[in-house]
Amino acid sequence: MANADAHHVARLACPAVADGPRRSPRLDKPAVPHGLWHHSRAAIIMLALAAVLAGCQKAPESSGDTPPVITTPGGVAMVRLPGGWFVMGSGARNQTDELPHRVFVSPFDIDAFEVTQAHYEKVMGKNPSRSKGEANPVEQIRWADAARYANARSRLEGLRPAYDEKTWACDFSADGYRLPTEAEWEYACRAGSESEFCFGNGAAGLAEYAWFKDNAGSGPHPVGSRKPNAWGLYDMSGNVWEWCNDFYEEEYYKASPERDPAGPASGKSRVLRGGCWNSRADLCRAAYRNEEDPGYTDTCFGRDIHGFVGFR
Numbered sequence: 001m002a003n004a005d006a007h008h009v010a011r012l013a014c015p016a017v018a019d020g021p022r023r024s025p026r027l028d029k030p031a032v033p034h035g036l037w038h039h040s041r042a043a044i045i046m047l048a049l050a051a052v053l054a055g056c057q058k059a060p061e062s063s064g065d066t067p068p069v070i071t072t073p074g075g076v077a078m079v080r081l082p083g084g085w086f087v088m089g090s091g092a093r094n095q096t097d098e099l100p101h102r103v104f105v106s107p108f109d110i111d112a113f114e115v116t117q118a119h120y121e122k123v124m125g126k127n128p129s130r131s132k133g134e135a136n137p138v139e140q141i142r143w144a145d146a147a148r149y150a151n152a153r154s155r156l157e158g159l160r161p162a163y164d165e166k167t168w169a170c171d172f173s174a175d176g177y178r179l180p181t182e183a184e185w186e187y188a189c190r191a192g193s194e195s196e197f198c199f200g201n202g203a204a205g206l207a208e209y210a211w212f213k214d215n216a217g218s219g220p221h222p223v224g225s226r227k228p229n230a231w232g233l234y235d236m237s238g239n240v241w242e243w244c245n246d247f248y249e250e251e252y253y254k255a256s257p258e259r260d261p262a263g264p265a266s267g268k269s270r271v272l273r274g275g276c277w278n279s280r281a282d283l284c285r286a287a288y289r290n291e292e293d294p295g296y297t298d299t300c301f302g303r304d305i306h307g308f309v310g311f312r
């Protein structure tokens, strides 16, 4: 799109490591990107696009209904989620950044699949992915790339872009697409479940729902080729890590607002969720938090994101 690479904000330093993925000081961090992205009620969140439609649906935990799927003017399937309360985080693994706490998220729409290479190229006119395949998830995507895509997708549909491409601030009152907040992402991933994975505890059933280290081989697979969760969302665990809108902060859950938490006001990294094709099962848990440099500048490109990071 015309403005896809128009602005760069040279504010953040590149990762300190020279080669390969950064390693987080936290115990369980993956040997891959760790790394990176929030909400209001009338905005379409993007790629993870959560487009909020002031809600009309019942809380999911009180309903056995599968949420409706809509198709955007650009041809993308989105699941229309009702708002609701859920327990975000997990006490099961003693991870300091996963403090369980109750959160309410307002209704929003979210892409049923990771953004594919075909759709990314249609919107942005390029395909940076390492493992090429039209139906594969687009990867080698920086947070800023995802934000630019969200704005471009919004413009194509006559919606007001949510991101300021100079400051990267997100306007949650805009009706355009944006990345999901970390809370929205986990709410969508859990689909009403309170267990480690959307299907229960223990990794025994994970291969049915996710492409991860034990079954993926040497790269990502076409989106939607594993089972969806109870709300019809595919590949929330595994395949590629997914950018959220929030900045990452280890202690954020200790003081975050109860309703529609949108992450810290500032930070050096953005949240990544869900694990990827190269991740062990633990990193694919619903509560697992990762973070990475957002890549606001091209000089950071390709450092830590290789073929592991995409978005929805």
Ligand SMILES: [Ca+2]
Binding pocket: 114, 235, 236, 237, 238, 239, 240, 241, 242, 274, 275
């Ligand atoms: Ca994923």
